[in-house]
Structure formats: structure tokens, C-alpha cells
Amino acid sequence: MSAEIVSCGIHLPRLRIKRDEYQKTWRYFAPRWLEEKTVADFDEDPITMAVEAALNALRNADLDASQIDALYFASTSPPYAEKLNASTVATALNCRSNIATLDIASSNKCGISALLSGFDHVESGRGRLCIIVAADAPIADPTGSLDQQMGAAAASIIIGSEQVGALMEGSSSITKDSLGERFRREGHRYLQTVDLGRYQEASAEEIVTSCVTDLMEKLERTVEDYDFFVLHGFEDGRTIDLAKRLGFEDGKVTRAMFSAKVGDSGAASPVLALSKVLESATLKQHVILCSYGPGAGADALSLVVEAEMKTNPGLRFEDYLARKEYVDYPTYLKLRAFLGGN
Amino acid sequence: MAYVSIPTYSRSLPQRYALVGAKCNSCGIVNIPRTLNCLKCGATQFEPVKLSGRGKIYSYTTISRGASPPEFATQQTLVGSYHVAVVELDEGPKIVAQMADCKSEEIKIGLPVEATFRRIYEDEGMIRYGVKFRPARTG
Numbered sequence: 001m002s003a004e005i006v007s008c009g010i011h012l013p014r015l016r017i018k019r020d021e022y023q024k025t026w027r028y029f030a031p032r033w034l035e036e037k038t039v040a041d042f043d044e045d046p047i048t049m050a051v052e053a054a055l056n057a058l059r060n061a062d063l064d065a066s067q068i069d070a071l072y073f074a075s076t077s078p079p080y081a082e083k084l085n086a087s088t089v090a091t092a093l094n095c096r097s098n099i100a101t102l103d104i105a106s107s108n109k110c111g112i113s114a115l116l117s118g119f120d121h122v123e124s125g126r127g128r129l130c131i132i133v134a135a136d137a138p139i140a141d142p143t144g145s146l147d148q149q150m151g152a153a154a155a156s157i158i159i160g161s162e163q164v165g166a167l168m169e170g171s172s173s174i175t176k177d178s179l180g181e182r183f184r185r186e187g188h189r190y191l192q193t194v195d196l197g198r199y200q201e202a203s204a205e206e207i208v209t210s211c212v213t214d215l216m217e218k219l220e221r222t223v224e225d226y227d228f229f230v231l232h233g234f235e236d237g238r239t240i241d242l243a244k245r246l247g248f249e250d251g252k253v254t255r256a257m258f259s260a261k262v263g264d265s266g267a268a269s270p271v272l273a274l275s276k277v278l279e280s281a282t283l284k285q286h287v288i289l290c291s292y293g294p295g296a297g298a299d300a301l302s303l304v305v306e307a308e309m310k311t312n313p314g315l316r317f318e319d320y321l322a323r324k325e326y327v328d329y330p331t332y333l334k335l336r337a338f339l340g341g342n
Numbered sequence: 343m344a345y346v347s348i349p350t351y352s353r354s355l356p357q358r359y360a361l362v363g364a365k366c367n368s369c370g371i372v373n374i375p376r377t378l379n380c381l382k383c384g385a386t387q388f389e390p391v392k393l394s395g396r397g398k399i400y401s402y403t404t405i406s407r408g409a410s411p412p413e414f415a416t417q418q419t420l421v422g423s424y425h426v427a428v429v430e431l432d433e434g435p436k437i438v439a440q441m442a443d444c445k446s447e448e449i450k451i452g453l454p455v456e457a458t459f460r461r462i463y464e465d466e467g468m469i470r471y472g473v474k475f476r477p478a479r480t481g
Contacts, residue, residue: 014443042421043442043460047471051459079469088471092359092459094392314479323479325445334420 003122003159005166006129007063008275008309009056011049011154012262012320015039021329022148030145033236037151037263039327042335046075046135047085049154049268051092054133056315057156058093061163065093068158069127070100074114074134076184076266078105089133100127108182108233109293110134111155111267115274116299118159119168130159136266140191142333146182151263155271164307166278166287171301172215174207181294204233204292205242211298212246212290219302223247226302227285228277230254232270233292261321276317278309345413351470358472361395361457363435364388372433395457396478397431402441402449413463413470425449429475443476454478 018036022029040049050073058065071093073086086101102117104110111134118130135154140146159168180194181204208231216222223229229248231239236255243253254273265272270291277287283305290300313319327335354375356362363374368385374393379386404425410418417424425441427449441449442458455475462472 041442042417043462043474045461045469047469048459048461088359091355092471094356094360094362319479337420 001123001125001161003119003161003168004164004306005168005278005303005309006158006160006163007057007061007165008158008278008311009053009058009060009156009315010272010275010317010320011052011056011135012323013038013040013044013049013152014323014325015041015327015335016261016324017327017329017332021332025329028145029148031149031235031263033260034149034263035260036326037149037261038153038265039332039335040137040152044137044152045079046077046137046154047073047079047088049137049152050075050089050133050135050156053135053154053156054089054093054131056312057131057133057158060309060311060315061158063129063158065095068093068095068099068129068131070102070118070121070130071095072102072104072114072118072130072132074104074110074132074267074271075136076105076108076110077137077139078103093131107293107295107297108266109270109291109297109299111136111269111271112232112289112291112299112301115157115159115271116171116173116301118157119171119301122159122161123168128161132157132159132271134268134271136268138191138264138266139189139336142336146191146193149264151259151265153262153265153268153272155268155275157271157275165305165309166281166303167306169286169302169304170215170219171299172211172218173297173299174211174214175297176203176207178203178294178296181296183295201238204294204296205238207296207298208233208242208290208292209246211300212288215288215300215302221286221302225286226252226288228252228254228281228287230270230273230277230287230289232273232290233294233298236260272317278305279311279316281305282308345465346470348466348468356390359459361393361431361473362390363393363433365391372431372435374431374435374437391433393431393433393435395431395473397429397455397475399449399451399453399455399475400428400430400436401451402427404446413465417463427455427475429455439472440474441476442474448477
């Protein structure tokens with residue numbers, strides 16, 4: 001049975017902090033690519049953001065939550081380390097009780113892992129409609145530079161077999177154990193990295209390169225066959241460099257780990273970037289996406305647009321970017337406390 | 343408001359998370375929260391109905407420092423005064439909830455609002471989620 005992306009929905013918190021606020025306090029701001037980033041309000045977390053994004057996906061598809069057969073929730077910063085998080089989202093959406101739920105965590109690529117599992121759910125005939133939602137607000141030590149890039153966002157995708165949308169053409173995955181990149185030990189609050197410079201970059205690039213080329217070989221495609229390349233896991237300059245080496249032109253590349261006005265929203269980033277691409281993609285266009293998770297693994301998938309996505313007014317990426325209120329740095333620190341960041 | 347036990351809270355989750363009300367089978371009005379007898383006609387048979395979450399501010403107040411119930415003490419320590427509104431929902435019933443995503447000067451009687459799913463407070467180590475309202479967005 002084939003499976004298609006039926007609709008997408010996103011959510012960005014309303015609060016923002018500008019790079020100037022960091023510069024005033026710290027005299028430096030490491031993520032050069034970042035102008036401002038989203039900040040979760042005191043009463044927002046990955047669960048509440050997930051609900052907003054999933055409701056938007058349902059609205060965009062004119063579907064009722066009672067039609068959903070499975071809900072997969074992906075986050076590297078779930079409010080509960082143990083206790084199902086997806087059940088809260090499902091109840092808030094008013095889903096039926098006889099649905100399959102799953103929490104997927106512990107890697108930046110878990111949003112795309114959820115998407116691939118969602119395709120499996122529908123392709124296998126286990127359920128007819130699966131909603132996946134990736135929501136994240138990663139937390140790092142505010143005295144280090146890693147915190148400076150962290151934003152907050154959620155994105156949701158509905159997968160079905162009876163509706164027409166973006167058809168899943170194939171996928172490819174690579175796994176290779178690697179140490180030192182972004183990690184968070186059990187019981188620890190903050191993300192960490194060991195800066196290994198070029199060694200680390202080369203290893204990540206090798207994984208992504210084999211994942212993308214493997215998928216194109218499988219599908220007997222070349223870069224010319226694709227209209228959009230969504231790459232997740234690298235900062236701006238490196239995304240472009242790597243995409244160029246793979247043969248993709250600048251204009252086709254969507255940077256998915258970092259958006260200049262959102263920040264790094266962990267597992268939500270690639271799903272958000274894919275939603276943004278599908279908002280504007282037209283009939284017969286092809287999309288290839290690769291999500292990289294430190295530690296390390298990559299998943300790539302290929303899509304073809306069979307029906308253009310409908311996004312209701314007020315729910316598009318640009319609408320969410322436009323609705324904002326700035327906070328200063330002390331307020332930002334206060335708000336982080338609610339996410340357990342101190 | 344005072345302590346709400348976990349069993350009591352859990353029984354009302356569809357109402358608290360998704361605004362599922364009880365539509366009276368005899369007179370048709372929507373009761374939320376659900377009561378044993380319909381508030382209008384006293385009947386006892388209901389159909390669950392998911393409300394749109396859209397409505398208007400019927401009245402509102404500001405809870406200043408020192409005036410919040412204990413479960414909102416942490417919120418108040420960190421973010422100060424907050425606004426609570428009586429919202430008249432499109433389907434008829436009025437409910438009380440906090441306002442979110444707006445500045446004090448935006449809040450007015452008659453303002454169109456919509457529901458948003460938020461953290462309400464924490465108790466016994468668990469997060470109590472529920473609905474707040476924000477100014478309605480177009481679309």
C-alpha cells in the first residue's frame with residue numbers, strides 16, 4: 001500500500017530574543033547565521049507546542065482527530081522522561097482511545113525517524129491515518145555558546161493512503177557509532193559537545209553523503225531530478241558546502257537544522273523545514289530530505305508532490321514568523337527555568 | 343480554586359484538554375464542566391460535544407501579586423500579574439481561564455478569543471495541562 005503526506009502543520013512560540021540581547025550580556029554571539037530565535041513562554045513546552053502543530057495539520061487537511069489511527073511524538077526534550085507524552089497530545093486533540101501511540105526521543109533525527117515509522121504504519125496497512133509530531137526546546141548551559149543557538153518549535157505531518165499529497169518514493173538509512181558530538185547523559189539537564197573540529201565534521205559529512213547517494217542510487221535518480229534538498233544537522237555555511245559537493249545548486253537547498261529566525265529546534269527542525277518546502281512545492285516536484293543525528297545516524301527520504309498542500313491563512317510559516325514579541329536576556333533566563341533549565 | 347486530586351483531574355481530561363462539553367439531550371444546551379443535571383432543564387442525559395474553542399471575553403480581571411491561589415504562586419513569582427477571563431464560547435457556555443499570548447492593553451470585553459493548549463500548573467511532581475485563551479487569529 002502506498003503512503004502519502006496528506007498535510008503539515010507547524011507552531012512557533014510567539015516570544016523571540018534577538019542576537020543583540022546576547023551581545024549586550026556576553027559580548028559575543030557564536031551562531032553567526034542566527035538573527036533572532038524563538039523562545040517558549042513559561043506555559044509552553046514540547047507537549048503544548050506539539051498540540052498546536054498537530055491541530056494545524058488536522059485543520060489544513062480538513063480532517064477530524066477521530067479519524068487518526070496512530071500518533072507518534074518525537075522530541076529530544078520531552079516534558080516526561082518516563083510516562084507517555086503522546087497520550088497527552090492525543091487527548092488534547094480529542095483522538096479516539098483505540099489508537100497506537102509512541103514516544104521517540106534521544107536523537108536530533110527522531111523527528112524524521114517518527115515520519116518514516118509513520119509511513120511504515122500506513123504502508124503496512126496497520127492503520128489508515130497516522131499523525132506524527134516533532135516538538136523540541138533543547139536546553140544547554142547558558143554560560144556556554146551552545147545555548148545561544150537553541151530555539152523552540154513544533155511541526156506535524158499527517159500520513160495517509162487514501163488521500164493524495166506528497167508520495168513517499170523511498171528511504172535510506174546509515175548508522176555508525178561516533179563519539180563527541182552533541183550528547184546528554186542520563187540525569188543531566190544540559191546538552192554537551194566535545195569540540196573535535198574538522199574530524200567531527202568530516203565524519204558527519206561522510207554519513208550524510210553515503211545516505212543521500214545510496215537513496216538516489218536505489219531510485220536511479222540524480223541531483224538534477226530534485227527540486228528541493230532539505231539537509232538537517234549542519235550549520236548554514238557547511239550545509240551549502242556539503243550540498244554543493246553533492247551537486248545541488250544553492251537555490252534548491254533548505255537548511256533544516258538552523259533557520260535564521262527560529263534557531264535550532266532539535267528534532268522539530270527537519271520536519272519544520274519539510275513543512276515549509278511542501279507549502280510552496282508544486283505538482284510533480286521532487287523533494288529529497290536527509291536528517292542527521294549526532295552519535296550518529298542519518299535517514300533520507302524522497303517525495304514527489306502529487307497534489308499541492310493546502311495551508312490555511314494564518315497557519316503558514318511566514319504567518320508564524322510574523323507573530324512575535326521580543327524579550328530581553330534576563331526574561332529569557334527566567335523563562336528557561338520553566339523548562340527545567342535554571 | 344484549591345487542590346484538585348489526580349483522580350478528579352484525570353476524569354475531566356477531555357474537558358480540560360480539548361473542551362469536550364456535555365450537550366443536553368432534552369433542551370440542547372451545552373454544559374461545561376459536565377454536571378449531573380443540565381444547568382438549564384435539569385435533565386440527566388447528555389451527548390459529548392467538542393467545542394470550537396472560539397468565543398468572546400465576557401469579563402476579565404487581573405490577579406496581582408499575593409492574590410493568586412497557591413498552585414499559581416510559582417508562575418506569579420516568575421512572571422508577575424496575570425489575567426483571568428470569563429469567556430463566552432460560541433456554543434453558549436461561559437468558562438473561566440487564564441489569558442495567554444497577549445499584552446494587558448489588548449484585553450477588552452468583547453474581544454474575540456480562541457483556545458490554546460498550555461501548562462496550567464504543577465502539583466505532586468506532575469504537569470497539569472489545560473486550556474487558556476488568546477486573541478483570535480485570522481483563519
